[in-house]
Amino acid sequence: MRTLYERDDVIPLIAEVFREHGFEGTSLSRITEITGIGKGSLYHFFPGGKDEMAQAVLAHVDGWFAREIYAPLRDDAPDVAIARMWRGVDDYFRSGRRVCLVGAFALEATRDRFAAAI
Template identity: 60%
Template sequence: MTRTVFEKPDAVALVAEVFRELGYEGASMSSITARTKLSKGSLYHFFPGGKEQMAAEIMAHIDAWFVTEVFRPLEEDDPRAAILGMWETTDTYFRSGRRVCLIGAFALDETRDRFPSAIQNYFLRWIEALAGALTRAGLAAAEARVLAEEAVVGIQGALTLARALGDDAIFGRTLARLKERLGAAVE
């Protein structure tokens, strides 16, 4: 009998992709075991709290990744360069729109009511980090906030349309448009 041994960080990442593809309700334990190759025993060993704990830890993992890779870099010295880096990181993370935003997807149905603050904070911090960079690049606080909100709205909307249309180009087009608009505002 062959056995495959997993480590928890790998389990989190594997299960995350299943939730991302199927949504919280759509991701049944059997679909999770089938797609990740982790047995139920392994899953409940790592996540005694079941699906709810899996989703909570996945969201915490995503949040930590964005703090390190997106939000904190936006606080660095050169705000213009930081914002340019954000477009690159965002395009890579969402695989040019082929990967959806798990937290955005959770927000749309009543899964939101299970994790309201995690969902709210993720988007709030993104908007605040970007608005902060725009402010340090010279924009008035109010204008920075409006533009940051427009950017995060555009990213989410483009992810929805990319999947709805099966269009691999719309996400890149949207990022390019937002990049130009924010770039022009801080020139």
């Protein structure tokens, strides 16, 4: 049975590859191997290649933080907002077992390429 993906389904999968291997250590072959998504599908979703994938992943992370961290801090009562923020951060980093994707990009030599998103 073949799995059909939408672009939005693919972004979190690619994010985990970038998180584990960094931008420089992530090749298209590695993405296809780890995600099981063919190169043709990846180029269909991201015609700009790995750079476009990285931009989409960073935008996805930004959107997650806007929804899960910043909006509650802005909109909820302080005690509720801070509790939600800590739960969100804990979930995002899986209690410290997961590296910060934005930080991983920022520490690599390619950081200037993604400076605006970082």
